[in-house]
Each structure stands twice: as C-alpha cells, then as structure tokens.
Amino acid sequence: MKATRRYVFGTWRYQRTWRPKLIVEADGAHFTDADGRRYLDLSSQLVCSNLGHGNKRLRRAMAEQAEKLCYVAPGFTTEPAARLGEKLAEITPGDLCKTFFxxxxxxANEAAIKIARFYTGAPKLVARYRSYHGATSGAIALTGDPRRHYVPEAPGVVHAPDCYCYRCPFGLEYPGCGVRCAEYIREVIEMEGAGNVAAVFVEPIVGSNGILVPPDEYMPRLRRICDEEGVLLVADEVMTGFGRTGEWLCVNHWGVVPDIMTLAKGLTSAYVPLSATIVRKPIADFFEGDNLFCHGQTYANHPLCCAVGLAAVEEYQRLDLISRAKRMGEKLGKRLMELKDDHISVGDIRGKGLFWGIEPVRNRETKEPFATRRQRFEPTMLSRMAAEALERGVYVMTVLNTMIIAPPLIVTEEEIDEGIQVLDEVLKIADAECT
Ligand SMILES: Cc1ncc(COP(=O)(O)O)c(C=O)c1O
Structure with a gap:
C-alpha cells in the first residue's frame, strides 16, 4: 500500500527496502493477504500469537469490556486488572505475587529496572550480549544485540558472555565446561562490586538472539550465584512465557523462581498490547512501607487490555494448551531434527516446547556462519530463505543466522508437516552455498 510507505515507519530496517504485504485477516495458524493468499504462521508473528488468530472468546471478552469500560485512570481500580493480577500470582511460580501492568x-523491563534499583539501592545491571530486552532507553541498554549500537551506551549496564553451547564463548564443551558461562557472571558481579549490582537480567531461553537453550544446571546455578552475591535475578519471559516452551513459564523447567519476572506477548496473545512486571513477596512488601513506588503511566493497568489478558489465561487453561505445547513440541522437535540429516547447511537445531531455532552454516566443520553481527540489517541468506518460504505459503521469522520456528500453541500435526515440507525446500538454497 502506497500510503504505508509514505506515512508509516517500518521497524528496524532501511525504509527504502520495505515492501510490506497487506494482510487483511487471520484465523487459527493462518493469515491471509489482500490477494486472498493464505500463509501458515510458523513463528506466531513475532512469537506472540500463542493462541492463534481469530480466537472468538478473546474477541468477545474485548467487545464486552469495550461496552462496559474502556479506560479509567490508574489511580482507580477495575475488576479486570485485579482479577488478572490475582491470576498471574496463581500461574507464576513461588511467591511472585504483585504486578505492575x-x-x-x-x-515491563523498564519497570523491572526501576524496581530492582529502588529495592537494592544499587545502580548497576548485568545482562548478556546475545539478548533483546526492548527498544526503550533502559531496555535497549540492557539489550546486547546489535540493535543497541545505534544509541549511546547507558551507564551502569554491564554485559556478560552468553550460554551458547554451539559456539561457546569460552571455547569449552558441555558438560566438561562446568557451566563456566554461569560462573563467569559471578566474576562479573564481583568485579563490578557485588553491592553495586542491582540485578542480573536474562531470557531463560534466549529468543531473537538465537533460541539459546541453557544446560539444565545453568538457571539453578545462576539463581544460587545471585543469592550468594545479594543480587536480584530478573527473568525476561516476554517471549518464553505462556506455554511457549511447554511450561507456563520457562523457568519452571528448572524449578527456579526469579525475584522479578517480565511478561508480554502471550499474555494477551497479542490481541491487544499488555505486559506485566511481577515481583516476589519481599519486594512487594518493601513498597508497603515507607518506600515510594515511583513509577506509572497513563495506560498502567489498562482495563480493556487486562480483560483480554484474563480471557487469554482462561483460554490456555480451558484448551489445556500448556501440555499440548509440550506434546506438539516433541513432534516438532523430532521433525526438525530429521532436517539435520538431510541438509548439510544445518549446523544446529535447538529448542524446547514450541520454541525452536535452526542455525544454518556455510560449513558444518568450521561452523562458518552465513552472516556476521555487522550484517544485522542487511539482506542475508536467511532473509532470502524466509522470502522464499513466504512465496511457498509459510511465514517464518529469521534473525541474522537463526530461523525461529514457533507456531501458535493450537498448531495441528498436519500444519507442522506442511511447515517442515517448506523448510525442507528452502534449506536447499543454503545447501547450495555450503563450502
Ligand atoms: C525477550 C524479549 N524481551 C523484551 C522484548 C520487547 O518487547 P516489546 O517489543 O513488546 O517492547 C522482546 C521483543 O521481542 C523480547 O523478545
């Protein structure tokens, strides 16, 4: 549409290369363009449409709340906000209990940064290089990926190496490594002065920076390190929450309770914008006394959005989608692993639940990547493959060297097979460029 190119910015891109498809409707695991072509959504858009498209109960909840009350200042309260807060306290682990919406x-991460600093009185934050925490000032400062290079560095943020077993930053191999990447975070905290560090922020499984699944020891070890060093652990579950990895929350795989958890995307399955910053009881109690909760915004605890969030959580429960994600994830993982046998370009395949990454490489022996971080905003082999997949009716999100396979949790076996068939075809493009 000409008006789009003229009047609307395309995100994270050179504007002159933006040729967006006009999308007019969506249903289940598919969406349809203005020419009537249907596409299988193999990445739940930006890994957010967990319930699939066109869910009737969510639409109805939205309409009913819109009829009653769309907005009221956050100094008042509403039933949807109170009930969703209560619901999140139920479904999140341990004593995570009080939410800022x-x-x-x-x-959500901006709120987490402020809360961590208020609570500890410490200024510094540790995050990892291969991470994305959002585009606003604080969140982009936490972010380690190349998207942060375009804004001035924020003081107080220190980046640590990643838990990326396929390309271990320490050149080690699991399990002989002793999970050095977790221990190194202890070293970073100590070098910065433990009393100066408010929190360590991690995505429990790194999302847009490669679907990096840690070994089982990593998150429990990190929890212990944070406890021993007196630093808060913040789990950014914006992408991994709400059944994506086959558990309500990704940290449940390892029985870890973070001090603060941030949620968005699957919280409403992207039907309306909503995010949550939920804290453990000692932090909630801290603000019951003389400590000011000095944070807010016009749309905090928005009733229309919270009503949809509540309906979304009820849908995950009613359709038993968390166990379904685990079950379908096993099928998806198995089918993806078969691609590794058939394509020399497939370097690594990793994931959990319905959250998988394929990392194609130019050479399996040397693991030479198709693109470097410098090429983050350039056309790459993977963007070519994604364009080809779209031509064949399958939408798949790619970020630098990773294809993100994360269909809606309602995906069927047949739809998985349909997606795999197209991946099988487009991987041949990369095979042909292997050395
Ligand atoms: C792990 C993680 N945190 C934070 C964000 C930022 O979320 P938003 O784009 O809703 O601000 C994202 C977005 O993809 C994400 O993947």
Whole structure:
C-alpha cells in the first residue's frame, strides 16, 4: 500500500527496502493477504500469537469490556486488572505475587529496572550480549544485540558472555565446561562490586538472539550465584512465557523462581498490547512501607487490555494448551531434527516446547556462519530463505543466522508437516552455498 510507505515507519530496517504485504485477516495458524493468499504462521508473528488468530472468546471478552469500560485512570481500580493480577500470582511460580501492568515487553523491563534499583539501592545491571530486552532507553541498554549500537551506551549496564553451547564463548564443551558461562557472571558481579549490582537480567531461553537453550544446571546455578552475591535475578519471559516452551513459564523447567519476572506477548496473545512486571513477596512488601513506588503511566493497568489478558489465561487453561505445547513440541522437535540429516547447511537445531531455532552454516566443520553481527540489517541468506518460504505459503521469522520456528500453541500435526515440507525446500538454497 502506497500510503504505508509514505506515512508509516517500518521497524528496524532501511525504509527504502520495505515492501510490506497487506494482510487483511487471520484465523487459527493462518493469515491471509489482500490477494486472498493464505500463509501458515510458523513463528506466531513475532512469537506472540500463542493462541492463534481469530480466537472468538478473546474477541468477545474485548467487545464486552469495550461496552462496559474502556479506560479509567490508574489511580482507580477495575475488576479486570485485579482479577488478572490475582491470576498471574496463581500461574507464576513461588511467591511472585504483585504486578505492575504496562503495554509492551520494553515497558515491563523498564519497570523491572526501576524496581530492582529502588529495592537494592544499587545502580548497576548485568545482562548478556546475545539478548533483546526492548527498544526503550533502559531496555535497549540492557539489550546486547546489535540493535543497541545505534544509541549511546547507558551507564551502569554491564554485559556478560552468553550460554551458547554451539559456539561457546569460552571455547569449552558441555558438560566438561562446568557451566563456566554461569560462573563467569559471578566474576562479573564481583568485579563490578557485588553491592553495586542491582540485578542480573536474562531470557531463560534466549529468543531473537538465537533460541539459546541453557544446560539444565545453568538457571539453578545462576539463581544460587545471585543469592550468594545479594543480587536480584530478573527473568525476561516476554517471549518464553505462556506455554511457549511447554511450561507456563520457562523457568519452571528448572524449578527456579526469579525475584522479578517480565511478561508480554502471550499474555494477551497479542490481541491487544499488555505486559506485566511481577515481583516476589519481599519486594512487594518493601513498597508497603515507607518506600515510594515511583513509577506509572497513563495506560498502567489498562482495563480493556487486562480483560483480554484474563480471557487469554482462561483460554490456555480451558484448551489445556500448556501440555499440548509440550506434546506438539516433541513432534516438532523430532521433525526438525530429521532436517539435520538431510541438509548439510544445518549446523544446529535447538529448542524446547514450541520454541525452536535452526542455525544454518556455510560449513558444518568450521561452523562458518552465513552472516556476521555487522550484517544485522542487511539482506542475508536467511532473509532470502524466509522470502522464499513466504512465496511457498509459510511465514517464518529469521534473525541474522537463526530461523525461529514457533507456531501458535493450537498448531495441528498436519500444519507442522506442511511447515517442515517448506523448510525442507528452502534449506536447499543454503545447501547450495555450503563450502
Ligand atoms: C525477550 C524479549 N524481551 C523484551 C522484548 C520487547 O518487547 P516489546 O517489543 O513488546 O517492547 C522482546 C521483543 O521481542 C523480547 O523478545
């Protein structure tokens, strides 16, 4: 549409290369363009449409709340906000119990940064290089990926190496490595001065920076390190929450309770914008006394968005989608692993539940990547493969060297097979460029 190119910015891209498809409707695991072509959504858009498209109960909840009350200042309260807060306390692990609602993942992380600093009185934050935490000032400062290079560095943020077994930053191999990447975070905290560090922020499984699944010891070890060093652990579950990895929350795989958890995307399955910053009881109690909760925004605890969030959580429960994600994830993982046998370009395949990454390489022996971090905003082999997949009726999100396979949790076996068939075809493009 000409008006789009003229009047609307395309995100994270050179504007002159933006040729967006006009999408007019969506249903289940598919969406349809203005020419009537249907596409299988193999990445739940930006890994957010967990319930699939066109869910009737969510639409109805939205309409009913819109009829009653769309907005009221956050100094008042509403039933949807109170009930969703209670629901999140139920479904999140341990004593995570009190929530600040905002509108997107970045805002949830901004609130987490402030809360961590208020609570500890410490200024510094540790995050990892291969991470994305959002586009606003604080969240982009936490972010380690190349998207942060375009804004001035924020003081107080220190980046640590990643838990990336396929390309271990320490050149080690699991399990002989002793999970050095977790221990190194202890070293970073100590070098920065433990009393100066408020929190360590991690995505429990790194999302847009490669679907990096840690070994089972990693998150429990990190929890212990944070406890021993007196630093808060913040789990950014914006992408991994709400059944994506086959558990309600990704940290449940390892029985870890973070001090603060941030949620968005699957919280409303992207039907309306909503995010949550939920804290453990000692932090909630801290703000019951003389400590000011000095944070807020016009759309905090938005009733229309919270009503949809509540309906979304009820849908995950009613359709038993968390166990379904685990079950379908096993099938998806098995089918993806078969691609590794058939394509020399497939370097690594990793994931959990319905959250998988394929990392194609130019050479399996040397693991030479198709693109470097410098090429983050350039056309790459993977963007070519994604364009080809779209031509064949399958939408798949790619970020630099990873294809992100994360269909809606309602995906059927037949749809998985349909997606795999197209991946099988487009991987031949990369095979042909292997050395
Ligand atoms: C792990 C993670 N945190 C935060 C964000 C930022 O969320 P939003 O784009 O809603 O601000 C994202 C977005 O993809 C994300 O993947």
């Amino acid at each position: 905002s509108l997107g993942g970045a805002e």
